[in-house]
Amino acid sequence: MRLLHTSDWHLGRAFHRVNMLGAQAGFIGHLVETVREHAVDAVVVSGDVYDRAVPPLAAVELFDDALHRLADLGVPTVMISGNHDSARRLGVGAGLIDRAGIHLRTDPAGCGTPVLLSDAHGDVAFYGLPYLEPALVKTEFGVEKAGHEPVLAAAMDRVRADLATRAPGTRSVVLAHAFVTGGEQSDSERDITVGGVAAVPCGVFDGVDYVALGHLHGCQTLTGRVRYSGSPLPYSFSEHMHRKSMWLVDLDAEGSVTAERVDCPVPRALARLRGTLADLLADPELAAHEDAWIEATLTDPVRPDEPMARLTERFPHTLSLLFDPERAPDEPGVSYARRLADRTDQQIAEDFVTHVRGAGPDGREQGVLRDAFDAVRADDTVREVAR
Ligand SMILES: [Mn+2]
Numbered sequence: 281m282r283l284l285h286t287s288d289w290h291l292g293r294a295f296h297r298v299n300m301l302g303a304q305a306g307f308i309g310h311l312v313e314t315v316r317e318h319a320v321d322a323v324v325v326s327g328d329v330y331d332r333a334v335p336p337l338a339a340v341e342l343f344d345d346a347l348h349r350l351a352d353l354g355v356p357t358v359m360i361s362g363n364h365d366s367a368r369r370l371g372v373g374a375g376l377i378d379r380a381g382i383h384l385r386t387d388p389a390g391c392g393t394p395v396l397l398s399d400a401h402g403d404v405a406f407y408g409l410p411y412l413e414p415a416l417v418k419t420e421f422g423v424e425k426a427g428h429e430p431v432l433a434a435a436m437d438r439v440r441a442d443l444a445t446r447a448p449g450t451r452s453v454v455l456a457h458a459f460v461t462g463g464e465q466s467d468s469e470r471d472i473t474v475g476g477v478a479a480v481p482c483g484v485f486d487g488v489d490y491v492a493l494g495h496l497h498g499c500q501t502l503t504g505r506v507r508y509s510g511s512p513l514p515y516s517f518s519e520h521m522h523r524k525s526m527w528l529v530d531l532d533a534e535g536s537v538t539a540e541r542v543d544c545p546v547p548r549a550l551a552r553l554r555g556t557l558a559d560l561l562a563d564p565e566l567a568a569h570e571d572a573w574i575e576a577t578l579t580d581p582v583r584p585d586e587p588m589a590r591l592t593e594r595f596p597h598t599l600s601l602l603f604d605p606e607r608a609p610d611e612p613g614v615s616y617a618r619r620l621a622d623r624t625d626q627q628i629a630e631d632f633v634t635h636v637r638g639a640g641p642d643g644r645e646q647g648v649l650r651d652a653f654d655a656v657r658a659d660d661t662v663r664e665v666a667r
Contacts, residue, residue, distance in 0.1 A: 281321045281322065281397070281399045281401075281404050281451070281530070281531045282318065282319065282320050282321045282322075282528065282529070282530050282531075283320065283321065283322050283323070283324055283453065283490070283492070283527075283528075283529040283530075283531065284311070284314060284315055284318070284320045284322075284323045284324070284526055284527070284528055284529075284542075285324050285326070285492040285507065285509045285526060285527040285528075285529055286311065286323070286324070286325055286326075286509045286512060286526040286527075287325060287326035287327055287328060287362070287457070287492070287493070287494030287495075287508070287509050287510070287511070288326075288327070288328040288362065288494050288495070288497055288509075288510065288511035288512075289304065289307070289325070289328065289329050289330075289511070289512060290304075290328055290330065290331040290364065290468075290511060290513075290515060291304050291329060291330050291331065291335060291339040291342055291343055292330055292331045292332065292335040292336045292338070292339030293331035293515055295513070295514065295515055295516075295573070295599070296573075296599035296600055297599060298573070298599065300513060300515075300547075301338050301339065301342065302547075303513055303545075303547035304339075304342060304512075304513065305342055305345075306545050306547065307512040307513060307544055307545065308342065308345065308346045308349070310512075310544060310545050311323070311346070311512075311526070312346075312349045312350065312353065314526065314528075314542055315350070315353055315355050316353065318528055318542075320355055320528070321355065321356075321397070321399065322355065322356045322357070322358065322397055322404075322406070323350060323355060323356070323357040323358070324357075324358050324359075324406070324453065324455050324492045325357065325358070325359040325360070325455075325494075326360060326362070326455045326456065326457055326492045326493055326494030326495075326509065327359075327360045327361055327362025327363070327364075327365065327410070327411055327455075327457030327494035327495065328362030328363065328364045328365060328457065328494055328495070328511075329343060329359065329361070329362070329365055329370065330343070330364060330365050330370070331364055332364060333364075333365070333366035333369065334366070334369070347377065347380075347382050350381075350382065351377075351380040351381055351382055354381065355381070356381045356382075356383065356395070356397055357381065357382045357383065358383045358385065358395050358406045358408055358453075358455060359382070359383065359384050359385065359408070359455075360384075360385050360386065360408040360409060360410045360411070360455045360456070360457060360494070361384075361385075361386040361410040361411055361457070362410075362411045362457040362494055362495065363411045363413070363457060363470055363472055363495070364470060365386075365411070367386040367387070367410055367411070368386070370384065370386050371384060371386035371387060374386065383395040383406070383408070385408025385409075385410055385455070386410045387410065388409075388410060388412055388417045388420050388421070388435070389420060390408070391407060391408075391409050391435040391438050391439065392407070392435075392438030392439060392441060392442045393407075393442070394406055394407045394439075394442060394443075394452075395408070401449075401451075401532075401533035402447065402449050402450060402451070402533075403446065403447060403450045403451070404450070404451045404452070404453060404531060405442070405443060405446060405450055405451070405452045405453070406452075406453045406454075406455065407439045407442075407452065407453070407454045407455070407488075408455045409432070409435050409436075409439075409454060409455060409456040409457070410457065411457040411458070411495075412428070412431045412432060412435060412458075413657070413658055414426035414427050414428055414430070414431050414474050414658075415474070415654060415655075415658035416658055417431050418430075418431060421434035421435060422434065425475075426474060426475070426654075427474055427475055427477055428458060428459070428472070428474060428477065428478070428479070428480045429477070429480045429481070429484065432456065432458060432480050432484050433480075433484050436454070436484055436485060436486075436487070439452070439454060439487075439488065440487045440488075443487070443488070451489050451531055451535040452487075452488040452489050452490075452535070453488065453489065453490045453491075453492060453531070454485060454488045454490070454491045454492070455492045455494070456485070456491065456492075456493055456494070457493070457494040457495050458472075458480055458493065458495055459472060459478045459479045459480070459495055459496065460479060460480055460481070460482055460484075460485075460493060460502055460506065461479040461480065461481050461482060462482060462502050463479070463493075463495075463496045463498075463500060463502065463508060464496065464498055464500060465496060466496070466497045466498055466516055466518040466519050466522070467516035467517070467518040467519075468497050468511070468514075468515035468516035468518070468519065469495060469496060469497055471624060471625060471657075472495070472657070473624060473625075473626070473653070473657075474654050474657070475650060475654065476626070476650055482502050482503060482506055485506055488505075489505060489531060489535035489536075489537065490505050490506075490529055490531060490535075490537050491505060491506040491507070492507070492509070492527075492529075493506065493507060493508045493509075494508070494509070495508070496508045496510065497510050497511040497514075497515060497516075497519060497522070498510045498519065498522050499522065499523065499524065499525040499527075499541065501539075504537055504539070505537045507527055507529075507539065509525065509526050509527050510522065510524060510525065511524065512524050512526070512544040513544070513547070514550055517550060517552055517575040517600060519550065520550040520551060520552050520575075523541075523543060524543065524544040524546070525541045525542055525543050525544060526541075526542045526544065527539045527540070527541060527542070528540045528541075528542050548571070548572060548573050548597065549569070549571070549572040549573070550572060550573050550575075551569040551572040551573070551574055551575070552574075552575045552576075552577070553566065553569065553574060553575070553576045553577070553595075554576070554577040554579065554604075555577075555578075555579055556578065556579055556580045557578050557580055557584045557587055557590060557591065558580075560576060560578075560591065560594070560595075561590065561591070561593075561594055566594075569595065570594060570595055570596075571597065572595070572597060573597045573598075573599050574591075574595045574597060574598040574599065574600070575598075575599065575600040575601075575602070576591055576595070576598055576600070576601055576602070577602040577603070577604050578601065578602070578603050578604070578605075579604055579605060579606045580603075580605060580606075581605045581606060581607060582605070583603060583605070587601060588601055602617055604618055625653055626646075626649060626650060626653060629649050629653075630646065630649065633645070633649075
């Protein structure tokens with residue numbers, strides 16, 4: 281059986297000030313073309329279909345168009361909700377579109393109930409594990425501690441228990457939206473840390489033939505049978521080195537996996553430039569980036585006049601301008617953005633306590649901060665307002 285694995289479409293998301301709907305529509309066209317051209321038997325979409333719980337109308341219409349085109353091809357599609365989707369909103373009508381071969385799995389209670397598809401070698405059971413927010417699903421899974429690992433482990437126990445009741449030789453695919461240890465992050469994934477822990481070990485997924493992961497936006501291979509497709513489009517400059525792709529996965533009669541990478545269309549290249557404004561405007565080596573989306577970091581010791589206007593004369597698609605003046609080592613003035621880069625919300629809050637009080641938080645206070653962040657992340661309404 282041949283699968284096409286993709287995830288993290290984030291329909292409705294903009295890239296800085298660029299509306300990406302046209303590029304997202306271009307990707308949907310490419311997806312449909314790939315399904316046709318490579319004789320795909322099933323499409324799997326591992327969460328973050330939308331960028332937000334209440335997506336803009338144009339994004340909903342694009343999703344509707346994608347479902348119609350996939351249904352018209354007669355190729356079954358299995359989808360789950362991600363941490364950016366509202367599982368309940370996305371799941372409306374799921375029972376009905378099931379009849380058209382679009383299997384949308386957004387209910388944690390359904391983790392152990394597969395979509396069964398078959399080929400000449402027998403059945404393949406597809407288990408859709410929607411994004412499991414630990415605090416919200418711990419009762420459903422009867423786990424004591426709200427963490428990603430315990431709830432995913434409990435969901436996988438249900439998968440293995442169901443699989444054990446299937447005909448011998450039944451092959452299995454799991455869709456999950458999670459941060460698995462060893463995966464490489466970028467700046468466009470929303471932090472899902474709970475209790476100080478974000479990642480789950482790969483071993484949680486033992487016992488199935490292929491694990492189609494979503495959440496991390498870089499295409500990557502954790503093991504031969506556990507992979508991230510990544511997002512089809514870049515959503516932050518930290519992805520400037522990514523090659524955006526989908527996985528074309530062949531499951532043979534025994535459930536062995538061969539995977540081939542299929543590239544997604546590139547609407548425009550990304551580049552990160554660094555130097556003084558004069559250098560960036562003059563350096564002939566930068567000619568190759570003149571048509572790219574640009575993030576420029578200016579190192580001038582004194583901020584130049586109208587830097588954006590001057591930069592866009594050479595690089596009309598400059599989207600992000602940062603300042604990181606080069607000073608003598610004893611001079612203060614590291615930029616705010618630089619100080620926040622690569623830091624978690626928890627670290628930033630702890631530093632703030634240190635800054636205003638002169639002494640950092642103790643263990644109990646760290647716990648209070650962690651619980652507060654967990655509570656905000658678990659609350660749909662706050663998440664929506666916080667955006
Ligand atoms: Mn995502």
